[in-house]
Amino acid sequence: MALVWSLLAQALHVALILAAAPVLAGVVRWLKARMMGRRGAHPLQPLRDLLKLLRKTPVLAENASAVSRAAPYVAAGAAIAAAALVPSFARGMAFAPLADLILVAGLLALGRVAMALAGMDVGTPFGGLGAAREMSFAALAEPALVVVALTLAILAGTTNLDAIAATLREGGLGLRVSLGFALVALLAVAVAENARIPVDNPATHLELTMVHEAMILEASGRHLALWEYAAMLRLTLWLALIAAVFLPFGQAPAGAAPHLWMVGLLAWVAQMGALALALAAFESAIAKMRVFRVPEFLGAAMLLGLLGAVLLFVSTRLT
Amino acid sequence: MLTALALLVGALLALGVAALALARSAAGAKTVHGACVGAGAVLVLGGLAGLSGGATALDLPFGPPWGAMRLALDPLAAWFLLPLGIVAGCASLFALGGIHGPVPARLLLPWPIFLAGMLLTVLAADGFTLLLGFEAMSLASWALVAHDTAEAENRRAARIYLGFAGFGGLTLVLALGLSAGGAGDVAFAALREAPPDGWRAAAVFALVLAGAGSKAGLFPLHVWLPLAHPAAPSHVSAAMSGAMTKVALYVLVRFAFDLMGAAQPLWLGMPLIALGAASAVIGALRAALEEDAKTLLACSTVENVGLIAIGLGLALAFRGADLPALAALATAAALLHALNHAVFKTLLFLAAGEVLHGALSRRLDRLGGLIHRMPWTAWAALAGAGAAAALPPLSGFASEWLLLQALLAAWRVGDLAFQIGVAATAALAALAAALAAAAMVRFWGLVFLGRPRSPRAAGAEESGGAARIALLVPAGLTVLLGLLPGVMLDLAEPALRQLSGVAAPRAGFLAVGAADGGARYWPLAAALLLAAAVGAALWAVRRRAPPGIARGPTWDCGFIAAPAHLPFGDPATQPSAAGFAQPLRRMLGDSLLAAREHVTMPPPGSTAPARLDAGFRDPALAALEGPLPRWRDAVAAQAERLRDLSIRQCLGLSFGAVVLMLALLAWLEAR
Numbered sequence: 001m002a003l004v005w006s007l008l009a010q011a012l013h014v015a016l017i018l019a020a021a022p023v024l025a026g027v028v029r030w031l032k033a034r035m036m037g038r039r040g041a042h043p044l045q046p047l048r049d050l051l052k053l054l055r056k057t058p059v060l061a062e063n064a065s066a067v068s069r070a071a072p073y074v075a076a077g078a079a080i081a082a083a084a085l086v087p088s089f090a091r092g093m094a095f096a097p098l099a100d101l102i103l104v105a106g107l108l109a110l111g112r113v114a115m116a117l118a119g120m121d122v123g124t125p126f127g128g129l130g131a132a133r134e135m136s137f138a139a140l141a142e143p144a145l146v147v148v149a150l151t152l153a154i155l156a157g158t159t160n161l162d163a164i165a166a167t168l169r170e171g172g173l174g175l176r177v178s179l180g181f182a183l184v185a186l187l188a189v190a191v192a193e194n195a196r197i198p199v200d201n202p203a204t205h206l207e208l209t210m211v212h213e214a215m216i217l218e219a220s221g222r223h224l225a226l227w228e229y230a231a232m233l234r235l236t237l238w239l240a241l242i243a244a245v246f247l248p249f250g251q252a253p254a255g256a257a258p259h260l261w262m263v264g265l266l267a268w269v270a271q272m273g274a275l276a277l278a279l280a281a282f283e284s285a286i287a288k289m290r291v292f293r294v295p296e297f298l299g300a301a302m303l304l305g306l307l308g309a310v311l312l313f314v315s316t317r318l319t
Numbered sequence: 320m321l322t323a324l325a326l327l328v329g330a331l332l333a334l335g336v337a338a339l340a341l342a343r344s345a346a347g348a349k350t351v352h353g354a355c356v357g358a359g360a361v362l363v364l365g366g367l368a369g370l371s372g373g374a375t376a377l378d379l380p381f382g383p384p385w386g387a388m389r390l391a392l393d394p395l396a397a398w399f400l401l402p403l404g405i406v407a408g409c410a411s412l413f414a415l416g417g418i419h420g421p422v423p424a425r426l427l428l429p430w431p432i433f434l435a436g437m438l439l440t441v442l443a444a445d446g447f448t449l450l451l452g453f454e455a456m457s458l459a460s461w462a463l464v465a466h467d468t469a470e471a472e473n474r475r476a477a478r479i480y481l482g483f484a485g486f487g488g489l490t491l492v493l494a495l496g497l498s499a500g501g502a503g504d505v506a507f508a509a510l511r512e513a514p515p516d517g518w519r520a521a522a523v524f525a526l527v528l529a530g531a532g533s534k535a536g537l538f539p540l541h542v543w544l545p546l547a548h549p550a551a552p553s554h555v556s557a558a559m560s561g562a563m564t565k566v567a568l569y570v571l572v573r574f575a576f577d578l579m580g581a582a583q584p585l586w587l588g589m590p591l592i593a594l595g596a597a598s599a600v601i602g603a604l605r606a607a608l609e610e611d612a613k614t615l616l617a618c619s620t621v622e623n624v625g626l627i628a629i630g631l632g633l634a635l636a637f638r639g640a641d642l643p644a645l646a647a648l649a650t651a652a653a654l655l656h657a658l659n660h661a662v663f664k665t666l667l668f669l670a671a672g673e674v675l676h677g678a679l680s681r682r683l684d685r686l687g688g689l690i691h692r693m694p695w696t697a698w699a700a701l702a703g704a705g706a707a708a709a710l711p712p713l714s715g716f717a718s719e720w721l722l723l724q725a726l727l728a729a730w731r732v733g734d735l736a737f738q739i740g741v742a743a744t745a746a747l748a749a750l751a752a753a754l755a756a757a758a759m760v761r762f763w764g765l766v767f768l769g770r771p772r773s774p775r776a777a778g779a780e781e782s783g784g785a786a787r788i789a790l791l792v793p794a795g796l797t798v799l800l801g802l803l804p805g806v807m808l809d810l811a812e813p814a815l816r817q818l819s820g821v822a823a824p825r826a827g828f829l830a831v832g833a834a835d836g837g838a839r840y841w842p843l844a845a846a847l848l849l850a851a852a853v854g855a856a857l858w859a860v861r862r863r864a865p866p867g868i869a870r871g872p873t874w875d876c877g878f879i880a881a882p883a884h885l886p887f888g889d890p891a892t893q894p895s896a897a898g899f900a901q902p903l904r905r906m907l908g909d910s911l912l913a914a915r916e917h918v919t920m921p922p923p924g925s926t927a928p929a930r931l932d933a934g935f936r937d938p939a940l941a942a943l944e945g946p947l948p949r950w951r952d953a954v955a956a957q958a959e960r961l962r963d964l965s966i967r968q969c970l971g972l973s974f975g976a977v978v979l980m981l982a983l984l985a986w987l988e989a990r
Contacts, residue, residue, distance in 0.1 A: 054863045065768065132903075147742065150730075159724070302746060
C-alpha cells in the first residue's frame with residue numbers, strides 16, 4: 001500500500017512540476033513587469049508561446065547534423081528527470097532513494113552539455129561564443145554547489161535530497177549560521193545556472209553579452225519550444241530545491257496520508273510564489289554585470305559556502 | 320593462471336625480437352599486432368581469474384645472482400590487469416587496422432616489449448623484477464615516442480621523457496634500497512615483514528611519490544606527459560595514457576598500501592591529496608586551453624590521475640584514522656576511476672588517431688564538421704567525451720560520484736586542518752570535473768561539429784574494419800561500466816579488502832554507495848528515468864508538432880560571403896580553439912598558467928590586420944626548464960675540470976673515494 005501511495009505521490013509531483021514550470025516563468029515575468037511599471041503579459045503567455053512554437057516546422061541550417069535534432073530532447077529529458085527527483089509537496093516519493101543532489105547536478109550538466117553542443121553544431125560564431133561562456137560559468141558554479149552539498153552532507157549525513165529535507169525539517173541542528181551561508185551560496189549558483197540577471201539576461205536577444213540565448217539562436221519550432229521548456233523546468237527545479245532544503249515547512253512527511261499532501265501542496269505553492277517574488281524583485285533592482293565579473297560573483301559564493309562548512313567543523317568541535 | 324601470464328611475458332618479449340624479421344612485410348606487422356590483441360584478451364581473463372581466485376605466487380627458475388625472480392598474482396595486481404588488457408587489446412586492434420604496408424622495425428619492435436614491461440611490473444613480487452618491468456616499460460615507450468625524429472618538437476619531447484624516465488627509475492631504486500634496509504632482501508614478502516618507520520617511511524614514500532608519481536603524471540612532475548604522449552603514434556598514446564599511468568599508480572599503491580605496512584600515520588595521505596588536487600585542476604585547465612587534440616587528451620589524463628590520487632590519498636588517511644569503511648569507499652572510487660579512465664581515454668586517443676588518419680591534422684583549428692564525414696568515429700568519441708566530462712549515466716560519472724562521496728565524508732577524520740583541507744579539495748575536484756566538461760565540449764565540438772576548417776577536413780574519410788571495432792569496443796565498455804559499476808565493485812571486492820582491511824561496502828549489483836545508510840547512486844535506474852523522460856518529451860512533442868523539418872541556409876552572423884575557393888565557408892568566421900578557450904583563459908589562466916593576451920593594433924590609416932597573440936605557459940615546465948639546464952651546465956663544467964688532473968691527482972681522487980666508502984661501510988656496520 002505504501003508503495004502505491006509513493007508512486008501516486010511521485011506521479012502527482014511530476015505532473016505538478018511539469019505544469020508549474022511555464023506558469024512559474026510567466027509569473028516571474030509578470031511580476032518583473034509590474035515592478036518596472038509595465039502591465040506585463042498574462043502569466044500564461046509562456047505556455048501559449050510554447051504551444052504556438054510546437055505548431056511550427058523547425059528550420060535547420062543546411063549543414064546541421066543529428067546533434068541539432070537530438071540535443072533538445074536530451075536537454076528536456078535531463079531537465080524532466082532532474083525535476084522528478086527534487087521533492088515538492090511530499091517526501092518519500094517513489095524516486096526518493098534515487099534523489100541524490102550530485103546526480104541532479106550531473107543531470108543538469110548533461111542538459112548543459114547538450115545545449116553547448118547544439119550551439120556549436122552549425123559553426124556560427126554566436127553559438128560557439130555562448131557555449132564557451134556557458135561551460136566556463138558552469139566550471140565556477142560547480143565548486144560552489146559541491147561546497148554547499150558538503151555543508152548539507154555534514155548536517156544530514158548523506159547527499160540524498162529526501163533525507164536532507166527530512167533532517168532540516170526536523171530541526172535541532174544547533175548553529176544555523178552555516179545554513180545561512182549555504183543558502184546565499186546556493187542562491188548565487190541558482191542565478192548563474194538559470195542564466196538570470198546579474199549573470200545573464202533571459203529577456204534579451206542579440207546582445208553581445210548574452211550566453212544562454214546565443215546557443216539556441218539557431219533553434220526554431222518544436223526544438224525552440226523544448227529549449228524554452230527545459231529552461232523553465234530548470235528554474236522551477238532550482239526554486240523547488242531551495243524551498244525543499246531551506247524552507248521545509250508544511251511538506252508532507254514520508255508515508256503521510258493524502259490529506260497532508262494538500263497542506264504540503266499549499267505550502268509549496270506559497271513558497272514558490274515567495275521565491276518568485278524575491279527573484280523578480282532582485283532582478284528588477286540589479287543591473288547585469290560584465291561577463292568577466294561573473295567569476296568574482298561565483299568565487300564569492302564558493303568562499304561563502306566554504307566558510308559555512310568551516311564554521312560547521314568548528315561548531316561540531318564546540319558541542 | 321600466473322604461469323600462463325608469466326609465459327605471456329616471455330611470449331611478448333619473443334614477439335618483440337621476432338618483430339625485427341616480421342617488420343619487412345605488412346603481413347608480419349599484422350601478425351605482431353594480432354598477437355598483441357590476443358595478449359590483451361589473455362590479460363583480461365587473467366585479471367578476472369585473479370580476482371575470483373586467491374593469491375598465487377611463482378618463483379622463476381632464473382633471476383639475478385642473489386635469488387630467483389618472483390612473480391605473484393594477488394587481487395590488487397589482478398584488478399590492474401583489467402585496464403592493461405583492455406587497453407592493450409583495443410590499441411593493438413587499432414594499430415592492426417592501420418597497417419597498409421611494411422612497418423619500420425623501430426616502431427614495431429618496442430610495442431610488444433612495452434606491453435611485456437607493463438605486465439611484468441604488475442606481476443612482480445620482488446624489487447628487482449618490479450624495476451626490470453618498470454624500466455622495460457619506460458625505455459620501450461621512449462623508443463616509441465622517439466620514433467619520429469624529423470620534427471624538433473618530437474625530439475624535445477623524447478629528450479624530456481628520457482630524463483623523466485631515468486629520474487623515475489632512480490627514485491624507485493633508492494626507495495627499494497631504503498625499504499630493504501641492511502639485509503638487502505628486496506622480495507616483497509621480506510619488505511612486508513619489516514616495513515619502514517619514522518623518517519625512513521617518509522623518505523620511501525617521498526621517493527615513490529616522485530618516481531611513480533612522475534610516471535603517472537602527478538603535479539609538478541607532469542610536464543613531460545603532455546609533450547610525450549602526443550608525440551607517439553596514436554595507439555601508443557592510448558596505451559601510455561590508458562595503461563602506463565595506471566601501472567605507475569599500481570606501483571604507488573603497492574608501496575603505500577602494501578609494502579609500507581598497514582599502520583601508517585594520518586598525514587601520509589595528505590601530500591597525495593594535495594598533489595592530486597593540484598594535478599586535477601592544472602590538468603583540466605590545460606585541457607580546456609590546449610589547441611592540439613592529442614595534447615588536450617594528455618592533459619585530461621593528468622586531471623584524471625589527479626582525481627585517482629585524491630582517492631588514494633583519502634584511503635591512506637582513512638586507514639590512518641582507523642575508518643576502514645571509508646577507506647574502502649575511497650579505494651573503490653580510485654580503483655573504479657582507474658579502470659574507467661583507462662577505457663574512455665583509450666577510446667578518445669584512438670578517435671583522435673582516426674581523425675589524424677582521416678583529416679591529417681591534430682590541430683583543432685584545422686578540423687571541424689567531421690561528424691558528417693566520420694560518423695562512427697564521432698559518435699564513439701562522444702561516448703568517451705561524455706564519460707570524461709562526468710555525465711550520467713556514463714562511466715566517468717559513477718567513479719567521480721564515489722570520489723565526491725568519499726570527499727564529502729572525509730570531515731569525519733577529526734583533525735580540523737584535515738577537514739578544511741578536504742573541504743577545499745572537494746571544491747577543487749568539482750572545479751576539475753566541470754573544467755573537464757568544458758574541455759570535452761570544446762574538443763568534441765570543435766573537431767566534429769561546425770564546418771570544416773581546412774580542405775583536408777572537408778574531404779576526410781574514416782576507415783572501417785579493425786580500426787572501427789577498436790573504437791566501438793571501448794565505447795560499448797564505457798556505457799556498460801557506467802550502467803553497472805556495482806558489478807565491477809563486487810568484482811573488485813577482494814582487491815578493496817586487501818587495501819582497506821575490511822569487507823568493502825556492498826550496495827548490490829544495481830547501485831554504488833557508502834555502507835552506512837548514506838547516499839546511493841543507482842545508475843541503471845537513473846538511466847531508465849532519463850530514457851523515460853527523453854521518450855516522454857519525444858512522444859509529447861511528436862503528438863502536437865507537425866512532422867519533418869525544413870532546411871535553410873545558415874545565417875552567418877553578418878559576415879561577408881565566403882570566397883569561391885572555400886566551398887565549406889570561411890573558417891575564420893567559426894569559433895577557433897583559442898577563441899573558445901578565451902573565457903577560461905581570462906578567468907583562471909591568468910593566475911594559474913601565466914596566460915597572456917596581447918593585441919597589436921595597426922597604426923591609424925594602415926590596412927594591415929590587427930593581431931591577437933594569446934597563449935599560456937605551464938609554470939612547472941618553466942621552473943624545470945629554467946634552473947635545471949643551468950645546473951646541468953654548471954655540473955658539466957665542473958666535471959670537465961677532472962680531465963685536466965695530473966696522474967697524481969687522479970690517484971689521490973681514487974684513494975679518497977675508497978677511504979670514503981670504507982668509512983661509510985664501517986659506520987653502517989657499527990649501527
